[in-house]
Amino acid sequence: MDPVSMKELLKRRGVAVELWLAACLDDREMPPRLREAMLYSLQAGGKRLRPVLCITCAELCGLEEVRMLPFAGAIEMIHTYSLIHDDLPAMDDDDLRRGKPSNHKAFDEATAILAGDGLLTDAFGCMCRARVPAQPLLAAIAEIAMAAGSSGMVGGQEWDMIHTGRPSISLEELQTMHAMKTGALLRASCVCGALLAGADTAVIDAIGEYGSALGMAFQIADDILDVTADTAVLGKPAGSDAAQGKNTYPSMVGLEASRELAQAQAARARAALAPFTGQEAAFLRALADYTVSRAC
Numbered sequence: 372m373d374p375v376s377m378k379e380l381l382k383r384r385g386v387a388v389e390l391w392l393a394a395c396l397d398d399r400e401m402p403p404r405l406r407e408a409m410l411y412s413l414q415a416g417g418k419r420l421r422p423v424l425c426i427t428c429a430e431l432c433g434l435e436e437v438r439m440l441p442f443a444g445a446i447e448m449i450h451t452y453s454l455i456h457d458d459l460p461a462m463d464d465d466d467l468r469r470g471k472p473s474n475h476k477a478f479d480e481a482t483a484i485l486a487g488d489g490l491l492t493d494a495f496g497c498m499c500r501a502r503v504p505a506q507p508l509l510a511a512i513a514e515i516a517m518a519a520g521s522s523g524m525v526g527g528q529e530w531d532m533i534h535t536g537r538p539s540i541s542l543e544e545l546q547t548m549h550a551m552k553t554g555a556l557l558r559a560s561c562v563c564g565a566l567l568a569g570a571d572t573a574v575i576d577a578i579g580e581y582g583s584a585l586g587m588a589f590q591i592a593d594d595i596l597d598v599t600a601d602t603a604v605l606g607k608p609a610g611s612d613a614a615q616g617k618n619t620y621p622s623m624v625g626l627e628a629s630r631e632l633a634q635a636q637a638a639r640a641r642a643a644l645a646p647f648t649g650q651e652a653a654f655l656r657a658l659a660d661y662t663v664s665r666a667c
Contacts, residue, residue: 372650372653372654372656372657373657374657374660374661374664376657377654377657377658377661378661380650380654381418381420381423381654381658384419384422384423384426384427384436385418385419385423387426387436387440388419388422388423388426388440388443388444388447389414389419391440391441391444392413392414392444392447392448393414395413395441395444395445395448395493395497396409396410396493399493401489404478404482405482405485405486405489407478408474408477408478408482408483408485408486409486409489409490411474411477411478411486412451412454412455412468412474412486412490413447413448413451413490415451415468415469415471416469416470417469419447420557420560421443421446421447421450421556421557421560422443422444422446422447422560423443424557424560424561424564424582424585424655424658425439425442425443425446425560425561425563425564425567426439426440426443426564427564427651427654427655428560428561428562428563428564428565428568428578428651428655429443429564429565429567429568430564430651431564431565431568431578431647431649431651431652431655432564432565432568432569432570432574432578433568434503434564434567434568434569437502438501438502438503438567439501439502439503439564439567439568440501441497441498441500441501442497442498442500442501442503442508442511442563442567443560443564444497445494445495445497445498446494446515446556446559446560446563448490448491448493448494448497449490449491449494449515449519449556450556451487451490452486452487452488452489452490452491452494453487453519453524453528453556454468455473455474455475455483455484455486455487455490456483456484456487456528457528458473458474458475458483459475459480459483459484460475460480462528462532463615464615474486474487491519495512495516498511498512498515499512501567503567503568503569504569507566507567507568507569508567510566511562511563511566511567514559514562514563514566515556515559515563517555517559518555518556518558518559519555519556519559522551522555523551523555523556523559524551524552524553524555524556526551526552527548527549527550527551527552527553527555528552530544530547530548530551530552531548531552531617534548534617534618535615535616535617535618536616537618538618540618542623542624545618545619545620545623546587549586549587549590550583550586550587552590553586553589553590553593554582554583554586554587554589554590555586556586557582557585557586557589558579558582558583558585558586559582560582561578561579561581561582561585562575562578562579562582564578565578573646574646577643577644577646577647578643580639580640580643581640581643581644581655581659584636584637584639584640584643584659585636585637585640585658585659585662587636588633588636588637588640588659588662588663589662590620591620591629591632591633591636591663591666592633592662592663592665592666592667593666594619594620594621594629595620595621595626595629595630595633595666595667596665596666597619597621598619598621598626599626599666620632630663630666630667633662633663633666633667634663634667636663637659637660637662637663640655640656640659641656641659641660644656
């Protein structure tokens with residue numbers, strides 16, 4: 372699939388997610404300010420990569436988008452909660468997110484914490500609305516909970532804070548941290564699509580390998596862009612990683628070696644899809660290339 376076609380499909384599936392997100396809180400009673408804060412970050416834009424990955428991997432395995440859209444959309448709720456909390460002064464202390472004031476800047480710290488809490492908790496209720504049998508649905512919920520929790524994204528954030536300012540961590544430690552903080556939810560987004568579709572173990576393993584490699588490529592590219600792009604492109608302060616003393620691929624191995632590592636992970640992602648044919652597989656391969664082309 373050529374890059375233009377890939378971006379068109381990414382946008383089309385992203386629009387379906389946007390429409391779902393716009394209504395996902397409609398049936399909930401809550402304080403108006405909390406609703407406003409939750410929607411402020413939930414509707415702040417972005418490519419909706421994680422839910423699109425979930426939809427695409429489900430379609431690859433024969434499950435229609437309409438049956439699992441609530442699950443895919445709920446992954447974006449979890450991702451958005453993590454961004455709200457990451458931006459807090461106690462974490463990364465970032466004032467901008469996607470070109471807008473961070474949630475705690477637009478509202479206040481307490482409301483931002485509660486908005487994140489609400490998105491995370493409500494997400495699991497939304498996942499239960501997917502129109503799939505109970506067994507694959509439970510397996511997918513367990514997968515996403517593991518990826519978002521202490522063994523995944525939350526644990527990775529803790530490692531990030533521990534490692535920040537430490538000049539002597541190893542490349543292996545950096546890779547482990549990013550596999551948890553960034554890679555776990557990206558991988559789970561892919562795997563959950565296959566689980567919801569009732570795919571067999573070999574298919575789930577191949578899709579998991581793709582997701583792991585894509586997550587690594589995505590993080591390396593983000594680290595490179597923090598050095599090479601400006602704030603307008605990033606939608607958040609450029610150079611914030613270096614300013615905060617964070618360990619990144621460019622700071623450890625340099626820009627050129629980082630680009631080589633990103634390309635190697637994209638190749639690994641494409642190789643994992645060797646058993647698959649058709650539009651969905653072609654989209655996933657093109658997406659892996661696009662992920663690194665942003666920075667290489």
